[in-house]
Amino acid sequence: xxxxxxxxxxxxxxxxxxxxxxxxxxxxxxxxxxxxxxxxxxxxxxxxxxxxxxxxxxxxxxxxxxxxxxxxxxxxxxxxxxxxxxxxxxxxxxxxxxxxxxxxxxxxxxxxxxxxxxxxxxxxxxxxxxxxxxxxxxxxxxxxxxxxxxxxxxxxxxxxxxxxxxxxxxxxxxxxxxxxxxxxxxxxxxxxxxxxxxxxxxxxxxxxxxxxxxxxxxxxxxxxxxxxxxxxxxxxxxxxxxxxxxxxxxxxxxxxxxxxxxxxxxxxxxxxxxxxxxxxxxxxxxxxxxxxxxxxxxxxxxxxxxxxxxxxxxxxxxxxxxxxxxxxxxxxxxxxxxxxxxxxxxxxxxxxxxxxxxxxxxxxxxxxxxxxxxxxxxxxxxxxxxxxxxxxxxxxxxxxxxxxxxxxxxxxxxxxxxxxxxxxxxxxxxxxxxxxxxxxxxxxxxxxxxxxxxxxxxxxxxxxxxxxxxxxxxxxxxxxxxxxxxxxxxxxxxxxxxxxxxxxxxxxxxxxxxxxxxxxxxxxxxxxxxxxxxxxxxxxxxxxxxxxxxxxxxxx
Amino acid sequence: xxxxxxxxxxxxxxxxxxxxxxxxxxxxxxxxxxxxxxxxxxxxxxxxxxxxxxxxxxxxxxxxxxxxxxxxxxxxxxxxxxxxxxxxxxxxxxxxxxxxxxxxxxxxxxxxxxxxxxxxxxxxxxxxxxxxxxxxxxxxxxxxxxxxxxxxxxxxxxxxxxxxxxxxxxxxxxxxxxxxxxxxxxxxxxxxxxxxxxxxxxxxxxxxxxxxxxxxxxxxxxxxxxxxxxxxxxxxxxxxxxxxxxxxxxxxxxxxxxxxxxxxxxxxxxxxxxxxxxxxxxxxxxxxxxxxxxxxxxxxxxxxxxxxxxxxxxxxxxxxxxxxxxxxxxxxxxxxxxxxxxxxxxxxxxxxxxxxxxxxxxxxxxxxxxxxxxxxxxxxxxxxxxxxxxxxxxxxxxxxxxxxxxxxxxxxxxxxxxxxxxxxxx
Numbered sequence: 001x002x003x004x005x006x007x008x009x010x011x012x013x014x015x016x017x018x019x020x021x022x023x024x025x026x027x028x029x030x031x032x033x034x035x036x037x038x039x040x041x042x043x044x045x046x047x048x049x050x051x052x053x054x055x056x057x058x059x060x061x062x063x064x065x066x067x068x069x070x071x072x073x074x075x076x077x078x079x080x081x082x083x084x085x086x087x088x089x090x091x092x093x094x095x096x097x098x099x100x101x102x103x104x105x106x107x108x109x110x111x112x113x114x115x116x117x118x119x120x121x122x123x124x125x126x127x128x129x130x131x132x133x134x135x136x137x138x139x140x141x142x143x144x145x146x147x148x149x150x151x152x153x154x155x156x157x158x159x160x161x162x163x164x165x166x167x168x169x170x171x172x173x174x175x176x177x178x179x180x181x182x183x184x185x186x187x188x189x190x191x192x193x194x195x196x197x198x199x200x201x202x203x204x205x206x207x208x209x210x211x212x213x214x215x216x217x218x219x220x221x222x223x224x225x226x227x228x229x230x231x232x233x234x235x236x237x238x239x240x241x242x243x244x245x246x247x248x249x250x251x252x253x254x255x256x257x258x259x260x261x262x263x264x265x266x267x268x269x270x271x272x273x274x275x276x277x278x279x280x281x282x283x284x285x286x287x288x289x290x291x292x293x294x295x296x297x298x299x300x301x302x303x304x305x306x307x308x309x310x311x312x313x314x315x316x317x318x319x320x321x322x323x324x325x326x327x328x329x330x331x332x333x334x335x336x337x338x339x340x341x342x343x344x345x346x347x348x349x350x351x352x353x354x355x356x357x358x359x360x361x362x363x364x365x366x367x368x369x370x371x372x373x374x375x376x377x378x379x380x381x382x383x384x385x386x387x388x389x390x391x392x393x394x395x396x397x398x399x400x401x402x403x404x405x406x407x408x409x410x411x412x413x414x415x416x417x418x419x420x421x422x423x424x425x426x427x428x429x430x431x432x433x434x435x436x437x438x439x440x441x442x443x444x445x446x447x448x449x450x451x452x453x454x455x456x457x458x459x460x461x462x463x464x465x466x467x468x469x470x471x472x473x474x475x476x477x478x479x480x481x482x483x484x485x486x487x488x489x490x491x492x493x494x495x496x497x498x499x500x501x502x503x504x505x506x507x508x509x510x511x512x513x514x515x516x517x518x519x520x521x522x523x524x525x526x527x528x529x530x531x532x533x534x535x536x537x538x539x540x541x542x543x544x545x546x547x548x549x550x551x552x553x554x555x556x
Numbered sequence: 557x558x559x560x561x562x563x564x565x566x567x568x569x570x571x572x573x574x575x576x577x578x579x580x581x582x583x584x585x586x587x588x589x590x591x592x593x594x595x596x597x598x599x600x601x602x603x604x605x606x607x608x609x610x611x612x613x614x615x616x617x618x619x620x621x622x623x624x625x626x627x628x629x630x631x632x633x634x635x636x637x638x639x640x641x642x643x644x645x646x647x648x649x650x651x652x653x654x655x656x657x658x659x660x661x662x663x664x665x666x667x668x669x670x671x672x673x674x675x676x677x678x679x680x681x682x683x684x685x686x687x688x689x690x691x692x693x694x695x696x697x698x699x700x701x702x703x704x705x706x707x708x709x710x711x712x713x714x715x716x717x718x719x720x721x722x723x724x725x726x727x728x729x730x731x732x733x734x735x736x737x738x739x740x741x742x743x744x745x746x747x748x749x750x751x752x753x754x755x756x757x758x759x760x761x762x763x764x765x766x767x768x769x770x771x772x773x774x775x776x777x778x779x780x781x782x783x784x785x786x787x788x789x790x791x792x793x794x795x796x797x798x799x800x801x802x803x804x805x806x807x808x809x810x811x812x813x814x815x816x817x818x819x820x821x822x823x824x825x826x827x828x829x830x831x832x833x834x835x836x837x838x839x840x841x842x843x844x845x846x847x848x849x850x851x852x853x854x855x856x857x858x859x860x861x862x863x864x865x866x867x868x869x870x871x872x873x874x875x876x877x878x879x880x881x882x883x884x885x886x887x888x889x890x891x892x893x894x895x896x897x898x899x900x901x902x903x904x905x906x907x908x909x910x911x912x913x914x915x916x917x918x919x920x921x922x923x924x925x926x927x928x929x930x931x932x933x934x935x936x937x938x939x940x941x942x943x944x945x946x947x948x949x950x951x952x953x954x955x956x957x958x959x960x961x962x963x964x965x966x967x968x969x970x971x972x973x974x975x976x977x978x979x980x981x982x
Contacts, residue, residue, distance in 0.1 A: 071623060071639060084636055093636050097624060116842040126633040127568070136741050139748060140847030141797055208970035211901035215926060216951050216967065220904075220917045230914060231792040233870040234802070243853035243869075250856065251834065257844040 024079050030059050031074050031081025034067070035089050037114065041122035052111035052118070059105055067103040071096045094124040098135040101151040103143075108269055113145030144262070237270045238278050245286075248293055255293045264300030271309040277323070280314050284323045287330060307335040311342020316356045321363055328364045332372050340372035348385035358389055366390065370399035375406030380414065383407045387415045397426055404430035409438040413446055425456035432465055440477045447481035451488055459489025467495050470502060471509035480512050487516035492523035500541070501530065507538045514544050524552050574618075574627045575638045577608045581675075582641040584668070585648070589676035593669050602668045610662055614693065617658040620646035621699060648679045652686055654696045661693040713757035718764035720753035721779070725768075728775035731811050737835035738808060740848055747782060747803045751796075754786045759924040759944045762787065762896070766929025767941065772893045777882040778810035784878040784919055791922040801850045802871050806878050808833060808855060819883035822876050826858035873912045877919065880908050896923070897930030897942070897970060926953045932968035939971065940964075 033055040040048045059065060068075040071093050074082035084092040106113075120137055124130050138148055214220050222230075233239070241263050248255045271279060283301065286294045314320055328336055347357035361369045370390075375383065383403065390400050400419070404412050404427060412434045416424060424431060431450075435443045450458040462482040471479045486495050496513040499505050517523040528549050584601040591598050619626040625634060625642045634642055649655060663671075670689060677685040686696070727746045732739050753761040765780055772780075785806040789799040805826075812832065813825025833852045838844050858872050881899045900920045907913045920927065930942040932955060940955035940962070951967035 071643070072636065086636065090636060093639055094633065097631070097633060119842050126635045127571070128631065128633050131631075131633055132741065136744055137845055139744055139800070140740070140845035142842065142845040142847075144846065208898070208901050210905055211897070211920075212951065212970050214904065215920075218950070220920045222914060222917055226914060227792055227918075230870060230918070231794050234789060234792065234794045234798050234874075239869055239871075240798075240801075240850050240853070243857050244849050246860075247849070247853040247856045250860075254834070254844075254849075254852075257838065258849045259843075262846075 026058065026062070027065070027076040027079045027081045030055065030062075030065070030076065031067075033058060034074075034118070035082050035091075037118045038091055038122045039087075041115065041118045048115050048118070049111055052114040055114055056109065056111055060109075063105060065104070069096045069100050069102070091121045091124045094126055094131050095121055095134065098124075098131045098138065099150040100134075100138065100148060102147075102149040104147040106145045106147055108265070109145040110265075113143075117143050117146060236278075237266055238282055241267050241270075242282055245282075245293075245297065249289070249291060252291075252293070260293060260296040261300055264297055267301060268303065268306060271306045277315050277317070277320055280310060280320060280323050280327075283310075284327055287326055302333045302335045304334050304338040307338030308342055310335075311339045311346060314343075316347065316353050318356075318359075321356070321360045324360060325363045328360075328372060329368045336372045337374055340369060341374055341377055344373060344378060344386055345382050348382045348389075354385065354389060358393055361389070361395075362393065366393070366395040366399045370402055373403075375403050376408065378407060378411075380408070380411045383411045384414055384418065387418050391418065391420070391423070397423070401427050401430050405433060409434060410442060413438050413442040416446055417449070421453040421456060424450070425453065425458070428461055432461070435478060435482075436473050440475055443474070443478045444481040447478065447485055451485035457489055459486045459491045459495075462486055463491045463495030467498060470505045471499065471512075472506070476508055476512060479509055480515075483513050483516040487520055487523075490520070492517050492520040493526045497523055497526045497530075500527065500545075507541055510538075510541050511544060514541070514548065518548055518551075524548055528552060570627075571632055573608070573612055574625070574632045575634060577605075577612060577618075578625065578634075578642045578645065579638055580605045580608045581672070582645055584672040585645070585675045585679060588669065588672045589679060593673050598669065598672075599665075602665055602672055605672070606663060606665050606668055609659060612659070614662060615658070615660045617656055619656045619699065620649050621655050644679075645675075648675055649696075651681075651683060652678050652696075653698050654686075655699040656697050658695045658697070659693060660695070663691060663693040667691045667694070713760045714764075716756050717753040717760035718768065720749045720756075721761060721764045721768060721783075724749040724753070725770075725773075725776050725779050728779050728807070728811070729773075731775070731778075731807075732832070736832070737837065738829070738832040740833075740836055740851075743804050743807055744800075744847075746779065746807055747786070747800050750779065750783050750786050750803065751799060754783065754790050758787050758790060758922060759928065762923030763928035763943055766896055766927075767943075772886050774811065774814045774816060777814050777885055778807050780885070781810040781814075781878040781882045782807040784881060784922075785874055787922040788874055788878075788915065788918045791918060797847065797850075798871075801847055801854060802875065804847070804851045805829075805854045805858070806875050808851070809858065809875060809879050810882055813879060814882060817886045817888040819879070822879050823859055825879065826855050826875075830855035830859050870912065870915075873910075874915045876911055877903065877908060877915045880911075881919075895927070895929045895931060897927040900927055901970070924953075925950050931971045933971050934962075934964045934968055935966040936964075940968075942968075 033051065037048060037051045037055055040051055045051075065076055067081075069092060072084040073080045074084075074089060074092055082089045082092070084090060103117075120134055120142065124134055135150070137143075138150055244258050244263055248258045267279065267282070283298075286298050286301075314324070324339075328340060330336070343357065343360070347353040370386075378386070387400065387403060389395075390403070400423070404415055407415065412430070416431055416434060419427065431446070435446060438446065447458075447462070450462075463486045465473075466479065466482055466486065474482065483492075483496060486492060492513075496517050499513045500510045500517070517527060527545060580601070584598070584605045587595070587601040588598045617628055619629060620642070623643060623646065625632045625646070649657075668691070671691050671694060674685040674689055724746045727742060727749065731742055731746070750761070753764075761783060765783055768776075770776065782803045786799055786803045789802060808829040809822065809825045810819075812828045813819045813822065819825070830852060833848075833855060836848075838848075854871065854875070857869060858875055881896075881903060884894060884899055884902065886893045900916065903911075903916045904913070904920060907916065924945045926942050926945065928942050928944055932940055932942055932953075934940055934955060934957065938957050940957040943954040943956050943961060946952055946954045946963045948963050949967070952964050953968065954961050954963055955968065
């Protein structure tokens with residue numbers, strides 16, 4: 001429409017797609033529900049928002065569906081969906097007189113948009129003031145959320161229709177003649193003192209030769225890039241949002257009239273089309289400000305969609321590190337969480353971007369940055385690269401612990417494999433958690449690796465865990481692997497024998513522990529000193545202990 | 557006379573009188589169609605029609621154009637029932653190739669019967685029903701470029717643009733002055749007219765702007781500043797919303813900032829304008845429209861001159877350029893004015909401080925290859941006014957010389973006011 005940009009979509013005016021089988025019914029429902037909504041707005045019914053929601057549910061599946069206004073009827077495609085009568089559809093004629101030709105849903109129409117449009121249509125009456133008000137409202141982009149086509153030919157085009165071409169042509173001719181005559185007589189008309197005054201003034205020594213030369217050589221034309229750049233600058237939605245925000249900051253009394261929700265909505269629409277560094281600047285400016293209006297805007301912009309888009313599109317340039325840092329160092333929010341994840345995913349693909357990310361993390365603080373990350377949602381590749389980055393950056397242990405604790409178990413096993421022995425030992429809690437959550441095979445492999453770390457006594461660590469958990473937290477193969485580490489580090493007597501003594505430990509765990517005791521004479525001796533009757537309930541365990549004792553006697 | 561695009565508010569009584577007239581005319585036509593001219597009911601209905609005409613009272617005219625009804629070229633809002641009758645009458649008149657009825661004085665009843673009979677015959681399909689008929693006090697005519705029931709398409713760009721421009725200047729003269737709050741409706745009316753004129757033909761509107769008779773009043777220069785912005789942005793294919801906002805802002809700044817000769821500083825003009833805009837009461841039921849918020853915000857930025865990085869936002873450059881051009885249009889202390897070509901030559905040679913020169917280049921070419929209205933010297937020594945581009949070449953535009961439009965044999969040369977002044981003084 002003249003007041004609203006034509007949609008990029010080419011409206012067909014027809015209901016298409018999967019609902020083709022019942023287009024007429026759906027179209028009529030849309031028409032009558034719209035009229036119902038307008039009538040409800042007229043009587044200020046409290047249910048207008050629900051009606052708008054229902055209408056939107058009906059209408060949204062048909063984004064190409066165009067409402068076409070005629071003076072006495074409303075059409076969708078060729079179907080007359082509403083006929084103007086004294087009550088029903090009485091808004092149609094004045095709306096048509098105001099120049100409304102077609103109405104189509106926008107990309108992001110919401111129930112409140114429908115209510116806004118319906119309220120203005122409800123207020124329409126057959127008076128010039130009312131019609132003019134609607135026309136001005138539409139021209140002033142009032143119908144947000146819709147693509148409305150205003151007909152030049154009806155109200156405004158009448159100027160041209162009513163212009164008497166004969167009279168107008170005569171006026172033009174007279175104008176031309178007058179201009180020409182005036183030009184011819186100019187020397188006589190201008191007083192001498194004016195000429196003197198003019199001749200003395202600098203501004204009349206015009207560089208017309210240079211201008212003429214520029215014109216003849218075509219120096220004035222802009223390149224297509226320059227033209228496109230200027231045009232894009234002028235239409236930059238963020239510029240307009242930013243300008244309105246600044247106006248609202250300077251004039252708080254306007255804040256209610258320029259609602260943060262509406263501006264945020266436009267900003268989010270912009271983000272959807274590919275957020276730029278300027279959007280980030282805008283956001284960072286909001287973060288810096290303390291006014292409730294700024295806070296409200298921030299809340300409205302706090303969406304995963306915005307974080308996702310920012311993370312995807314923010315230029316990985318040095319200057320944006322400073323802009324991003326306060327945002328990511330602040331309290332966690334939906335936006336910052338999504339942003340942090342998206343940045344990790346995006347930046348772990350190349351060396352340059354990884355370096356940029358490392359600088360960003362260092363500026364934000366590793367803990368603060370990874371505190372925003374939803375590790376469970378990270379891909380394995382990204383987690384691995386992040387882990388490497390943290391190791392290389394000598395980051396504090398906490399972020400690594402968080403990473404290990406929250407990534408998928410299989411990924412965690414891989415990360416554990418990357419950690420130096422010393423670091424791994426200091427991260428024993430998340431490592432032990434991994435042992436519990438990983439697959440048997442992965443856990444066995446990890447425990448085997450831990451057993452090889454000579455400088456750290458994983459046997460003692462595992463022994464403590466096994467003892468306190470009585471082996472119930474781990475599956476048997478994992479218990480077996482843990483027992484192997486415990487026995488290999490010479491802790492069988494300290495941890496495995498008490499396990500066998502414990503009446504609450506399952507037989508299968510005890511039998512597993514027994515297998516690793518037999519290679520440790522001290523443990524076997526300790527076991528031999530215990531009274532069978534008081535300690536063992538199971539025949540199988542008793543038999544196995546007896547067997548051990550017998551072999552010990554034979555050995556002597 | 558009011559004009560239809562700027563819908564004026566008539567009193568309800570006047571509107572009701574027109575509606576009643578239309579209703580009675582329709583009834584009279586149909587009654588005669590059903591009962592003939594001699595039936596008492598037919599007489600009665602035409603008498604009622606005569607009474608309605610008397611109540612109007614004459615002289616007045618009715619136009620049936622574009623499915624709408626106008627009285628004295630002012631649109632009349634119609635309730636649905638009367639609209640249907642008026643629509644039918646409009647179709648009947650259209651069949652007879654006429655759109656306008658002019659009633660100068662009271663019409664004798666007998667003549668009214670004849671007229672209604674002709675209408676009823678036309679309604680039945682007779683296309684020559686009015687041939688030879690003369691009704692004292694009543695005349696009718698076709699509005700040549702008007703159509704009934706279809707969009708107006710056949711409008712001469714020159715006529716359209718100059719009409720819209722003249723109307724816009726007239727509207728601008730009604731803009732609020734002094735400390736009164738701004739009128740968004742009036743401002744938008746001016747912008748809308750200019751936007752349409754520019755859309756139809758940038759060259760024609762440039763020509764009309766420079767050559768329309770009358771002094772370079774503040775209203776005309778404010779309209780010119782608005783036109784510069786709209787033309788530049790249209791040539792860049794900027795969105796309609798941006799064009800309108802920037803045009804509106806340029807209009808407001810210029811309206812408050814320009815004086816009869818010269819004008820005040822840009823920033824101060826913008827500051828004054830934004831105050832007036834912010835004082836304007838909201839009229840929409842549903843709050844402030846985006847256009848209004850954006851126009852105020854743009855003026856606020858212009859007043860604050862907030863920099864974005866190391867440069868002002870690009871649109872502010874354009875606003876400043878359009879304003880400064882119109883400030884310089886009428887320099888103080890002298891009684892003649894500069895043409896757009898003079899002004900563009902100046903700003904291209906000495907860019908306005910802090911202004912992106914690209915905008916001057918955009919404006920220099922936006923109205924055509926050579927700015928219309930420029931005074932030029934033809935190769936044969938005659939002096940003329942540039943009307944617009946020709947196909948002959950860049951420096952061979954259409955030139956108006958002594959009332960005739962010519963395309964010069966060779967390149968023209970611009971003439972500066974200083975040269976003219978010196979020539980005259982000599």
